[in-house]
Amino acid sequence: MKKLLVLGAGTAGTMVVNKLRHRLDADEWQITVVDQNPTHYYQPGFLFIPFGMYGRHDVVKPKRDFIPPGVEMIQAEIEEIEADNNRVKIEGDRWLDYDFLVIATGTHIAPDETPGLEALGDEGPDNVHTFYTLEGAMKLEKRLRTFRGGNLVMHITEMPFKCPVAPLEFIFLADWWLQEQGLREDTNLTFVTPLPGAFTKPVASKALGGMLEEKKIELYADFNIERVDLDANKIVAYSEEEVDYDLLVTVPLNMGAAVVGRSGLGDELNYVPVDKHTFLSNQHDNIFALGDAAALPTSKAGSVAHFAVELWTENFLRFIDGLEMLEHFDGHANCYIESGHGKGLLIDFNYDTEPLPGKYPLPGIGPFSLLEETEMNHWGKLMFRWMYWNILLKGKEMPVPALMSMAGKWSAG
Amino acid sequence: MATELIGGVEIHVDEEGFMTDPGEWNEELAPALAKEIGIDELTDGHWKVIRFLRDDFAKEGQTATLRRVSTMANVPTKDLYQLFPKKPAKKMSYIAGLKKPVGCV
Numbered sequence: 001m002k003k004l005l006v007l008g009a010g011t012a013g014t015m016v017v018n019k020l021r022h023r024l025d026a027d028e029w030q031i032t033v034v035d036q037n038p039t040h041y042y043q044p045g046f047l048f049i050p051f052g053m054y055g056r057h058d059v060v061k062p063k064r065d066f067i068p069p070g071v072e073m074i075q076a077e078i079e080e081i082e083a084d085n086n087r088v089k090i091e092g093d094r095w096l097d098y099d100f101l102v103i104a105t106g107t108h109i110a111p112d113e114t115p116g117l118e119a120l121g122d123e124g125p126d127n128v129h130t131f132y133t134l135e136g137a138m139k140l141e142k143r144l145r146t147f148r149g150g151n152l153v154m155h156i157t158e159m160p161f162k163c164p165v166a167p168l169e170f171i172f173l174a175d176w177w178l179q180e181q182g183l184r185e186d187t188n189l190t191f192v193t194p195l196p197g198a199f200t201k202p203v204a205s206k207a208l209g210g211m212l213e214e215k216k217i218e219l220y221a222d223f224n225i226e227r228v229d230l231d232a233n234k235i236v237a238y239s240e241e242e243v244d245y246d247l248l249v250t251v252p253l254n255m256g257a258a259v260v261g262r263s264g265l266g267d268e269l270n271y272v273p274v275d276k277h278t279f280l281s282n283q284h285d286n287i288f289a290l291g292d293a294a295a296l297p298t299s300k301a302g303s304v305a306h307f308a309v310e311l312w313t314e315n316f317l318r319f320i321d322g323l324e325m326l327e328h329f330d331g332h333a334n335c336y337i338e339s340g341h342g343k344g345l346l347i348d349f350n351y352d353t354e355p356l357p358g359k360y361p362l363p364g365i366g367p368f369s370l371l372e373e374t375e376m377n378h379w380g381k382l383m384f385r386w387m388y389w390n391i392l393l394k395g396k397e398m399p400v401p402a403l404m405s406m407a408g409k410w411s412a413g
Numbered sequence: 414m415a416t417e418l419i420g421g422v423e424i425h426v427d428e429e430g431f432m433t434d435p436g437e438w439n440e441e442l443a444p445a446l447a448k449e450i451g452i453d454e455l456t457d458g459h460w461k462v463i464r465f466l467r468d469d470f471a472k473e474g475q476t477a478t479l480r481r482v483s484t485m486a487n488v489p490t491k492d493l494y495q496l497f498p499k500k501p502a503k504k505m506s507y508i509a510g511l512k513k514p515v516g517c518v
Contacts, residue, residue, distance in 0.1 A: 158480065222500075224479070226491065238494040238501075268484035297515065 002029050002320075005088060005098035007078055008257075009035035009063045011393070012291025012305040013104035017071045018395030019313040026070050034090055036077040038063055041134060042388060043162070044302065044381075047169055047338065049137035050144055051177045058385070059134065066393045078105070081263035083284050100286050100320070103265070103272050105257035107162050107292040107300055109133065113253045114157060116228025120252065125230055128248045131170065132162070140249065144177075149186025150246030152178075155235060156193045157225055159200075161254040162292060162300045165347070167191070168198065168208055169338040170249060175215045176340030189217040192235065192243055194224050201354035204347055207371050211339065254300070256293050271295035276351070277328040279312055280319075288312065298331035298351060306392055307332040310402040332404040334360075336381035344377035346370055350404040359408035363399055367408060420445025424510075431512050435470060438510025446508045458496050459508070462488055466509040476506045476514040 004020065006013045017033050024031065045059035067073045077091040081101070088096045109132045111117035120130060131137040154171045171191050178184040191198070191212060197205035198212055198219060212219050226238045234244045256270030265272055265283065272289035273282045276296050281287040289295075290312060291305035298304055308329055315325040331351030338344045346368045347355035359367040368377055391398055417426050420442055425433045430449075432438060443463060447455055455463070465486040469477045479502050483490045490501075497504035506513045 224490075238490055239499055268478075268481045 002099045003097060004029060004031045004100050004102070005096055006031070006033040006102045006104060007035075007081070007088065008104035008106055008291075008293065009033050009040070009067065009073065010104060010106045010291065011302045012106075012293070012309055013102065014040070014063070014066045014393050015306065015309040015395050016102055016104065016290060016313070018066070018068055018393070019309060020316070021068045021070050022395070023313065023317060030072070031070070032072045032074060032096060033067060034074045034076055034078055034088070034096070035063060036075065036091075038075055040066060040393075042385060044388075045385060046131050046134060046137040047166055047173070049134075050131055050140040050170075051173055052141060056134065056138065061389065068394075078257070078259045081259060081265060083263065083265060083287060086286065098286075100316075101284075101288070103260065103287065103289040103293050104291045105260060105293045107254045107256055107271070109252040110255040111252040113255070114225060114227065116230050117250065117252055119230075120250075127233065127246060128228065128230070128250065130250050130252060131166075132251060143247070147183065147247060149183050151188045151190065151244055152247045153190045153192055153235070153243055153245040153249065155223075155225070155243075155248060155250040156195075157251055157253045158194055160300055161251050163335070164200065164299050164301070165335050165337045167193075167251055168212075171217055172211070172215065172337075172339045175217060189215075190220055190243060190245075191217055192220040192223045194222065196221050199355075201349065203357070204349075204355040204371060207357070208337075211373075215340075260293065267295050269295075276331065278315055278325045279308065279329070280325075288316070296331065299333040299335070301333055301335060302388070302392075303334040304332065306398065307334075307402040330403050332402060334400065336377055336384065338378065338381055339373050342378050343373040343375055344381050345373055346377045346380065348404060348409075353404060353406070353409075356409040356411070358410040361408050365399070370409065419449060427512070429513075431507055432510040433512070435467075435510055438467075442510065443508050446510065450504055450507060452497070452504070452508070455508075456496075458488075458492065461486065462493065462496065462505050463509045466505060466511060470509075470511055476509075476511045478502065478514045 006016055013033055017031055040061050040063045042059040045054045048054035080089040086098055111120040129140040131140055154167050156167050171189055178187050198209040199205040224238050225235055227236050229236055234242045236242050256266055260266040260272055261270040267273055272293055273295045274289045279288045279290055290308055292300040311327040311329050315327050319325055334348045336344050336346055346360055348360055349355040355371055357371040360370050361367045368380055415426050416423050424437045427433050444455055466477055479490055479493055482488055493501040503513050
């Protein structure tokens with residue numbers, strides 16, 4: 001009996017076991033997935049919680065509901081990966097052997113890495129928040145109910161982080177929400193980023209930067225935070241620049257799972273270095289890393305995990321038969337950007353092609369406009385939640401290609 | 414592709430002045446590159462960072478980020494800002510003859 005062990009039952013790990021259980025002979029392959037947390041979060045939904053658009057029940061379901069029959073699921077903490085001996089230690093002094101290992105342990109916020117953010121959580125100050133956890137998003141919703149204006153700062157600590165468009169979406173939604181509350185004129189909105197502009201790639205950065213300007217949101221670029229001064233209510237950069245806040249919403253440093261680092265399999269942020277087309281570990285030829293856990297030069301996002309798992313599944317089936325891996329992942333990412341007032345944008349890009357304007361064809365439903373605000377894109381984003389729970393996680397066919405296509409896009413020139 | 418004369422040596426550079434051929438760099442070139450961006454003297458602290466960047470690039474094929482230098486070479490980010498004021502990521506890679514680190518997407 002061959003053993004495939006998957007660490008993490010988030011977006012990537014759940015898709016992997018769903019895809020492979022149908023494709024691997026149950027008499028020959030045992031599939032096990034380990035995760036310490038019994039709850040699956042629809043993380044794109046966290047963004048809507050602070051504004052009262054979604055509640056807790058919109059974004060949580062039990063992980064077990066998405067694990068197919070024939071896959072063993074173990075709820076336990078992962079303590080150590082002993083790659084040289086092909087085994088993993090989990091809580092209760094239990095060892096799990098494997099022939100092939102998939103690391104899909106994701107990325108998580110690490111507020112402790114920034115002085116002043118250690119207290120982010122229940123006991124933290126009431127004017128420093130994050131929406132990158134469900135609890136954080138709910139706490140921020142409560143805080144916004146008593147917000148009466150002042151300096152509202154959306155801040156990004158460091159690249160890379162999960163869902164790189166989320167902070168922009170937050171500030172666009174905040175602008176809209178404040179108008180609805182009659183508080184916009186009493187509020188200064190500031191977007192603080194370590195990047196040189198609103199987004200990473202030039203065309204999108206220009207378009208999104210223009211939207212910030214239009215909405216009178218101040219952009220503070222190239223800001224590398226050193227600490228939060230909780231007494232003076234300001235964030236301080238290594239360059240000694242400072243930004244004052246009355247309400248700070250931050251994306252703390254993101255890091256991969258500590259067990260990856262502890263086991264000697266990670267880079268400086270505990271992400272697993274892998275081949276960027278096949279996801280095979282640089283160190284071990286029976287270990288793959290998928291989803292946010294992998295150190296890849298593309299977005300950490302569910303869409304990337306989805307496209308990656310689609311191609312990886314075919315490759316893995318070749319790999320175990322001793323064949324060369326053929327499907328070459330191109331870094332494809334596809335993100336809706338909620339921009340407020342019931343509108344949204346869509347961006348589609350990969351390792352080599354930056355997000356471009358144009359039309360995104362989608363059989364039966366589309367096309368969606370790329371890099372342009374439309375109501376259709378907003379509905380696309382809302383519709384996606386249903387697709388996530390009912391199609392994507394279960395490993396069923398999605399109506400979008402795994403590799404990026406230039407169809408409908410206007411060239412950069 | 415553009416070339417520039419630095420310290421009497423002709424090197425290939427991109428539109429921002431970063432060297433495009435790491436093979437054209439050697440340690441004798443570093444002080445001249447440093448002077449170009451207002452760093453008059455390279456101390457042991459500078460050299461520790463520059464040599465780490467070169468070794469790491471040889472292994473990884475890409476320029477280390479500030480986070481990677483601080484974690485792997487044990488140079489606190491605060492110190493990097495003192496050694497290479499205002500724009501340490503750009504300045505350290507410029508002097509080491511490498512492209513600036515890629516901000517991931």
